[in-house]
Amino acid sequence: MLTPVATPVAPFELARASAVDIARSVGRIAFKNIRRTRNVVDAEYNSGQWGRILSERSWLQEPTLESFLIGQDDHERMAKVDGQIVRIKAREYYRYRLGALAKLVSDQAGEATSVLELGAGYGYNLFALSSDPRWSSLRGLDIAPNGIEAGRQIASHYGLQDRVTFDRIDLTDAADPRLPELSGATILTYFCIEQIPYAVEAVVDHILSARPARVINIEPAVDMLTLTDPRDVASRIYIRSMDYQTQLFALLDQLETQKRVRVLSRQRMGFAPSLHNDGLLYVWEPVV
Template structure:
């Protein structure tokens, strides 16, 4: 099956959302987050994550097998969707359609990883079914990718997608438990460029353990792209919305302070710190730390 379509994905410019639009949306989002905090505080345990992702999201994708109904990989990854929401594009909040945002994101993510990776072999931890890896393939077909996840339905889905589009030699998926230092697949990241993308957010009570396990595996370089409360500016209304959302769904809040601590201890060297210029919603910014074990 064809994997073409990458050449049609180009960085687009979108108009900034109005102040009234942003204010109304921020207020509604904040109310929903406060409601979660008051009515049913989420505790992000392994069972909760498994039920949300493996048994719900990835199971649904695997069952639907939408990739078998598309002309190419790009169409599968970016299906027609004209529903407009506030999203972050080039560091400004715009009201744009999902399909336009994800075309932009495919290009922007490829440029971001290329800028920090210094390698044509990329490993993603917490890959789900490999959406990011397949997206990166569109922009960098010469690269090879390995994705690891704990969810069986995610791994099965990614393998089927790769086989369907003839990419099994380019995109491979396998299982890993990032909280288990004895997991044999940690050996696969030795000497490799590794990234996480909104993965460690799901394991808020094991952040330090996971970082320790990654360091012990001796990757060449690590790129963590994760949301957090640590680096938010709470004088900014949008950052207040993000803070409330992250706390209401119990995402991690200590990754970047842990990495800063480990740099002070001489265990790692941080190469870059930056805030992501793109996000799919108003409350889910990612921050990037690029680092290497010393």
């Protein structure tokens, strides 16, 4: 993993940026009052972001998968790198993120040689992992047809269609025909369960009932945020303004108390693309 070129952000600058971020989130709460329904999620992702990616097909203009994943954006942003808020060019951040995510998943996946990502979208995370020969199979399941189709086309374009594959799943449906694929799998979610705040308990129950080998959840959370750090306050209000879930990790702690799961790791993520986009990592296994 390469150390990126970045400039530390001074405390006063961070406090000012956090205040601006808080103001935007408060405005979103006051005027938009987002409720994360299925239609809202579809508009943001399937019809929105994944639809644009599929229609633009920008991977056709990139000579390598890495250059496609990194992108061409040279604008500076504030981001979290190795646990510190820095100013960094977007391209440099995403170059760093490729290595940071690959190392994180490898460290947390035990002896697994395959990963199944739930809410994979068009497979950005799976393609980031694909440079590591450890992974013989990288499987992405998502509810969004545009994300699935984009992922398939990207895999085919870069000759990865035998290792990186995609199909549809509805995690809220206990009878979904893809749920049995979770049995014995090492599962990754990356800002996926955030999108279904009103079905968290049901989705965890569906995953747990399938008996995966291990689950790596990386999701936004308020559980480790403090009220004394302006950036943590900004993150807390941002999560509220976007109607993201806040129940997952408390639920996993409860399931551990009930001896239904064994939590192997709890930690705040060391990288994030913005001030308010921190993730919390929980790694757990079902108790047999």
